[in-house]
Amino acid sequence: MTRFFFLLLISWLILISCKDSGEESADSVNNKQWKFVREIKIDSISPTGLQTDGEYLWISDAKNNRVIKTDLDGSIIIEYPDIKRPMHLSLYNSKIYVPEYLTDKIKIINDDEIEEYPLEEKPDAPAGVFVNDSLIAVVDFYNHRIILQAKDHITLIGEEGHKKGKLYYPTDVVLVNDKIYVADAYNNRVQVFDYNGNVLKVIGNKEKINVATGIEVTDDNIFVTDFEGNRILIYDLDGKLIHIINEHLNKPTEISVSNSRMYVSNYAGSSVSLFHLK
């Protein structure tokens, strides 16, 4: 009988320990975590947007009204000047899509040429953009909504407010697997919508995010920048928190992940932080 209770106790302890380890990430199951590698310094920039293809970095330097293309060490290769306060970027088919905050336009950088994307609905201060095969999503900061433009129709997602499904000064957007992930910046959360505007999930309420400015979504994870909290929060696709990075960051604005490398733009640090999944 004593042996039975002893075995029961051991089983219970094993169950508890399994439950605790369930808080860890899928990455940590594979014994992998994001580790800081180095800070890439770039003189006199205040980055608000960042994208990488694994070979180059494209950075929105809002303070200096330009987008720069650098190598992975931060050496500037090309500068695209006279872009009025560029914000969160999108990289698609080797083109960089740039929301020009002061002019309400989306610019396309294609090697040496810059052209304007024809928007059917004008935003007021486009803070972010995301482009895929059939859609362009524009973050309409002052109208508290996402403009989803297809070839033949437009869908407006969200409206001003704080309740579930409402947005309050959104700043970034990502489209993955027919879902719209929105950095609902001043509601301090991420919201996930379908293409009809129905809210599917709210992420980050428990973590007391202090301005959720940037978002990145991969096959396994959702990454969120907590600008004032100086953190990166990493969730699984169900919205379960799996990891928080709170070192080597300085007012993070955007994240770009490629080939197990995560680049984070530091608005106040004139730099980009590099992390490896190891």
Add this chain to the structure above:
Amino acid sequence: MISTIKKILIILLLGISASLAQSDEVKVRVDGLSCPFCAYGLEKKLNELDGVDSIFIDFEEGLVVMQVTDSENISEEEIRVKIEEAGFTPKEIVFSGKNEKPDKDD
């Protein structure tokens, strides 16, 4: 011919001096300028006012400095509305330069 060129130069110089003399400054102080989306949003809204030549944002001081062609043409109320449109609460609006606004108590 030379005297005609001189006259043109004098007229041009007088024009430039006059426009410089009319360039006034408006300082706006708000909280929350550390966030670029908010700070540049405020810049965008203030730029919509007539007569704004340039805007400088001092992030550390939480200060926006506007160079305006003639501050007589911009009211404090108009600026206040734009600040609120940008999502801020106005703390302090100070006019300076040629057309400095008198204090309300004067």
